[in-house]
Amino acid sequence: MAVKARKPGFSPRLVRVLGQVLGFAALCLGAFLFLFPFYYMVVGALQERPDPSIAGAFPGPDELSLVNFQQINERVPLLQALLNSLIYTGGVILGTLTIGILAGYALSRLRWRGRELVFNIVLLTLIVPFQLLMIPMYVMVVRTWGLGDTYLGMILPFLVNSTAVFVFRQFFLQIPEEMLDAARIDGAGELRILTQIVLPLSRPAILTAGLITFIGPWNEFLWPFLVTKQQELQPLAVALANYISTVAASTANPFGAILAGAVVLAIPAVALFVIFQRYFVQSETSAGLKE
Amino acid sequence: MSAGTVRYAGYLFILPYLTFLGLFIAYPLGFAVWMSFYDYFFAAPGAVVERPFVGLENYRALILEDGIFHTTLGNIAVFIAVNVPLTTVLAIVLATALNARLPGRTFFRTSYYLPYVTASVAIIAVWGYLFFSDGLVNRVLGDLAPEPSWLVNRTWAMIVVALLVTWKNLGYYVLLYLAALQNIPRQLYEAAEVDGAGVLAKFRHITIPGLRPATVLVVILSTIIGANLFTEPYLLTNGGGPENQTLSPVLYMYQKGIEQADAGYAAAIGVTLSIGVLTIAAVQRFALERD
Numbered sequence: 001m002a003v004k005a006r007k008p009g010f011s012p013r014l015v016r017v018l019g020q021v022l023g024f025a026a027l028c029l030g031a032f033l034f035l036f037p038f039y040y041m042v043v044g045a046l047q048e049r050p051d052p053s054i055a056g057a058f059p060g061p062d063e064l065s066l067v068n069f070q071q072i073n074e075r076v077p078l079l080q081a082l083l084n085s086l087i088y089t090g091g092v093i094l095g096t097l098t099i100g101i102l103a104g105y106a107l108s109r110l111r112w113r114g115r116e117l118v119f120n121i122v123l124l125t126l127i128v129p130f131q132l133l134m135i136p137m138y139v140m141v142v143r144t145w146g147l148g149d150t151y152l153g154m155i156l157p158f159l160v161n162s163t164a165v166f167v168f169r170q171f172f173l174q175i176p177e178e179m180l181d182a183a184r185i186d187g188a189g190e191l192r193i194l195t196q197i198v199l200p201l202s203r204p205a206i207l208t209a210g211l212i213t214f215i216g217p218w219n220e221f222l223w224p225f226l227v228t229k230q231q232e233l234q235p236l237a238v239a240l241a242n243y244i245s246t247v248a249a250s251t252a253n254p255f256g257a258i259l260a261g262a263v264v265l266a267i268p269a270v271a272l273f274v275i276f277q278r279y280f281v282q283s284e285t286s287a288g289l290k291e
Numbered sequence: 292m293s294a295g296t297v298r299y300a301g302y303l304f305i306l307p308y309l310t311f312l313g314l315f316i317a318y319p320l321g322f323a324v325w326m327s328f329y330d331y332f333f334a335a336p337g338a339v340v341e342r343p344f345v346g347l348e349n350y351r352a353l354i355l356e357d358g359i360f361h362t363t364l365g366n367i368a369v370f371i372a373v374n375v376p377l378t379t380v381l382a383i384v385l386a387t388a389l390n391a392r393l394p395g396r397t398f399f400r401t402s403y404y405l406p407y408v409t410a411s412v413a414i415i416a417v418w419g420y421l422f423f424s425d426g427l428v429n430r431v432l433g434d435l436a437p438e439p440s441w442l443v444n445r446t447w448a449m450i451v452v453a454l455l456v457t458w459k460n461l462g463y464y465v466l467l468y469l470a471a472l473q474n475i476p477r478q479l480y481e482a483a484e485v486d487g488a489g490v491l492a493k494f495r496h497i498t499i500p501g502l503r504p505a506t507v508l509v510v511i512l513s514t515i516i517g518a519n520l521f522t523e524p525y526l527l528t529n530g531g532g533p534e535n536q537t538l539s540p541v542l543y544m545y546q547k548g549i550e551q552a553d554a555g556y557a558a559a560i561g562v563t564l565s566i567g568v569l570t571i572a573a574v575q576r577f578a579l580e581r582d
Binding site: 012015016019020023024026027030031033034035037038040041044050052053054056057098099100102103105106107110111112115118121122125127128129130131132133134135136137138139140143156157159160165189190191215218219221222226237240241244245255258259261262263265266269270272273274277280 | 299300301302304305307308309311312315316318319320322323326333384385387388389391393395398399401402403404405406408409410411412413414415416417418419420421423425426427430431458462489490515518519521522525526529530540541544545548549554557558561562564565568569572
């Protein structure tokens with residue numbers, strides 16, 4: 001196409017239309033490649049015995065059943081695993097919102113010596129690779145503190161994240177100084193200003209930070225995998241991964257139960273994203289470009 | 292209210308966050324470096340074990356003698372060679388196509404972002420189903436399917452892992468580029484049109500240079516994320532197989548540090564890897580930012 005477009009005899013208008021058609025075709029092809037695995041995940045989960053043939057990708061309604069969900073539930077109790085994921089994720093969100101809001105407020109609206117230094121340290125933590133921290137963190141949390149197989153051990157290293165601190169800092173910076181000063185003149189303390197003036201204005205930022213924080217621990221595998229050995233405490237991602245790695249070798253066609261577990265794991269994050277996508281998009285782009 | 296109370300509040304509000312950074316970033320960082328100079332083994336609780344200082348011995352053995360570590364570096368080089376250029380090119384193409392006034396933009400943006408918010412474990416489940424020896428990909432390819440199949444093929448296994456990660460994270464980078472495209476002044480395109488520049492000339496001489504800061508970020512971020520590879524080779528290719536061809540440095544660190552309890556050696560892997568990644572990121576930044 002590149003060569004064609006440069007040849008004389010093609011009007012600029014034609015080239016533009018051609019470009020748009022090509023762009024649209026690329027987007028459609030992309031959307032197919034991105035959505036098909038999700039469709040295939042659901043189809044495989046709903047087939048009693050997943051059929052990997054081409055025709056098997058398009059089963060009739062009478063070929064569908066929920067038996068795989070029952071099967072995975074026998075090996076990985078789904079309600080317990082979902083509850084573990086929820087406690088883990090909830091703990092992280094709670095910590096991130098409290099610590100992150102306090103830090104974001106201190107870094108944006110309070111004046112204190114060392115603020116710039118601390119802000120630069122926060123920036124610096126973004127480039128510390130997690131692989132460097134993995135082994136010492138494991139020694140500290142699991143071996144020294146004895147927090148293996150506890151929710152606290154899973155939550156602590158994720159208790160707050162720098163991205164959330166950024167989101168709060170950027171949002172709080174937009175609140176007019178006069179509003180805060182007026183409250184200060186009335187004798188309100190900073191905690192009171194934060195909870196009664198700043199936070200009610202900051203619902204979008206809280207929602208954004210909560211959502212981006214949700215997908216972290218909900219999808220996280222490595223750390224909770226290191227911390228939990230008992231299945232009763234494992235979040236769904238870990239329990240399902242353990243099922244995959246033990247069953248893959250021993251069963252001929254283990255995919256039905258695996259895909260059913262994958263669907264259950266994927267649905268909450270995907271649903272939250274589709275419902276609140278405008279909040280995700282804002283945060284990711286602004287946080288990313290500010291690094 | 293006095294300036295004094297505000298300053299005091301600043302320290303109080305930042306304290307929880309600073310405590311977190313100290314305990315879960317700074318301390319493990321120092322501990323990792325310290326540990327890497329010792330023969331640091333785990334022991335049963337209560338047992339007293341010798342953990343002698345060994346100087347640079349862990350590093351010497353790792354860098355000069357450990358053939359498996361060298362293999363992991365080669366593997367991750369293959370991964371990055373596939374993942375980073377593909378990510379950058381596809382993200383620019385899709386973001387440019389999405390930036391035009393076309394129907395269904397929200398739909399496209401949502402579909403590209405979907406894998407990014409989905410748990411790796413769920414995505415690995417469906418990719419394993421697509422790419423197993425009797426899976427849909429091979430059924431479609433027929434005689435063209437590689438032998439042995441993708442995930443057990445010494446050449447193809449790492450490429451499939453790299454494609455999976457490209458696919459999973461691409462939506463995030465598309466959004467970064469989409470945001471960066473908004474920052475390129477319209478007038479540049481208008482001036483070029485007056486000079487008779489075609490679609491491709493504008494793309495080459497305005498869009499690509501205008502996106503350079505975003506490209507620096509995309510290349511560095513995808514390299515760092517690639518160097519952290521763990522879950523995909525652990526689950527999709529059954530612990531780094533075939534014959535260690537997808538074994539990543541972080542997976543090897545896990546095997547050494549946690550399965551074999553040799554934390555000192557694993558910490559040396561982490562430190563070496565982090566220095567390597569930060570050096571590569573600095574080189575990439577230097578190379579991409581100058582003309």
